[in-house]
Amino acid sequence: MSAKLARREHRTAWLFLAPLVLVMLMVAVWPLGRTFFFSFTDAYLDDPTVYGMVGFANFIEVIEDPTWWNAVRNTLTFAFISVAIETLLGLGIALLLNEAIPGRGLLRAAILVPWAIPVVVATKIWEWMLNDQFGVFNRILISLGVIDHGIAWTASSSLIMGVVIFVDVWMTTPFMVLLILAGLQTIPGEMMEAAEVDGIPAWKRFWSITLPLLKPAIGVAVLFRALDAIRMFDLAYVLAASNQNVMTVSIYAHDRLVSFQELGVGSAASTWVFLLVALVAIILIGALRLDRSAGN
């Protein structure tokens, strides 16, 4: 391509990107900038116009707070375990749905239902189903003879993280299935047939052909889910409000900002959350080579 042509293409590309850049500036950069600014002040939420600059004091306050580190631990545990389960489960279900089984179309539609229900609604439904006295879950376990009295799933401090992960898996596995299924369908059927005729055993076909070709799709899905999981707020908050056992970094920031009205410290916590998300994103993109697989 001639240099002139390349320049013109560049200009056109920027022209197309301009509206997006503008919207991004308004909805992302502006609020982020405000938050960043407030994190260096001692402002309170009741009157944000009155403030003094305090330097890095707010950032230091947050990282000296054991509650913050507890929230970081919770968040990473939750993100890691739930995304791992969702990926494996999503891959398994996608592989099944990709086979020519009867009723496949219906199954594909049905599997999307949990994803379509709003988080708050789904969480409330599960809270009720897991209720120690009226919950259908305990009822089934008791009638099966597994337990003899109802378990307070959402009240027990040792079980609640498990419940949060479980509900998240239930809600977002469909998303994984969908993305991986889309990836599976781009794998040409004749190529798999060629491998079959060539006598390649099923496990090797999966391991050496399907999985490498699915890597970009799985990578994107994992990235989306991981960033989502690290920002997670609604599920844990609806289920357990500010319960220490499932408090995520977002809930921590919310507590400081809204419950305690500390605009400065809350903003600093939010900035830390932002940095945490950015860090995970960079690590994942690097590890999965997503930037490269997109190009080829």
Added chain:
Amino acid sequence: MASIALSSVTKAYGTHKVIRGVDLEIANGEFVVFVGPSGCGKSTLLRIVAGLVPASGGQVLIDGEDVTDVPASKRGVAFVFQSYALYPHMSVERNIGFALETLRIGKEAIRSKVDTVARMLKVDHLLARRPRELSGGQRQRVAIGRALVREPEIFLFDEPLSNLDSDLRMEMRIEIARLHETLKTTMVYVTHDQAEAMTLADRIVVLNQGSIEQVGTPLELYQAPANRFVAGFIGSPRMNFGTVPVGTETGAFVLPAGLVADAAASGDRQPVSIGVRPEALSIVAADAGRMSGILERVEDLGHEHFAYIRLSDESIWVVRVAGRPPTERRNQPVGLSFADADIFVFDAEGKRIEHRAAGPTPVTDAGEGRLVHER
């Protein structure tokens, strides 16, 4: 080395019958080509042999052994696809050697086998590349190499050359013929290309709507087609057909008395239509031929010319003129002449009726039956 036998093989998708009872024996080391119009079931039949599509009925035997229920991976056949179906994330070397990885023969053995095959197919300088960095012809060579390296008993090709341009197609065609001569492996080959079918095949199988119309050497099919369908399908441009007027003398062509007598002798079958190949026709003065019409159009291909002649019944016959282009002027009446021996006679069901004037019965020996056309 292996033979293949199909016995009343059928295939239906729902109520749609795609293969309607095919019986076929393919001898050890034979090169068999499937031809037929698009959608007639060639690929389906080939996939049934490979085990990629389960037959709805009938049996598939390889070397006399019933493999109808044996999965594709255990049949020991190799399949070359029109789309090449290479693994995009593997180098050419790994693409070719991939099937050997499960054999536990060691890395060195795999490498040397891959090297041999790659050199044979002239892709040894491309071993480090990915499939997307290859041209179409190179990809097809790699696909053939992938089949070759396993030293299979049976090769199945589904239109392997149709994505290539005509020069490359001819080159690869010769290479596949050479491959068959050296390996002497049983090969089944699906194609749309007449030249490929005629030059490669020991025997050609003509399929139509899921049934076999005729099986024979290329020369047999060309000289003694069993019916009107085969007569029209083999040969290019296709055979000219005309109807035979019953008993009356009209302006159209009237069957010579000798041919009528032969037809009568062949049972109670009435000749209903005739066919003459474009290469058996010659253009003569309007009143000198056995038929006449208007010269509508001439296509010049350089070494040969196709003249299109509109007959009195509005049908168009093609004449192949070799060498110099026809000198007759367009939109002028011309005559057509041809020998009795070149007339194919068909009955009401389209079956060909033998007549004495026809040429000698072609040689049926598979080895000598190859036809080299000067097209």
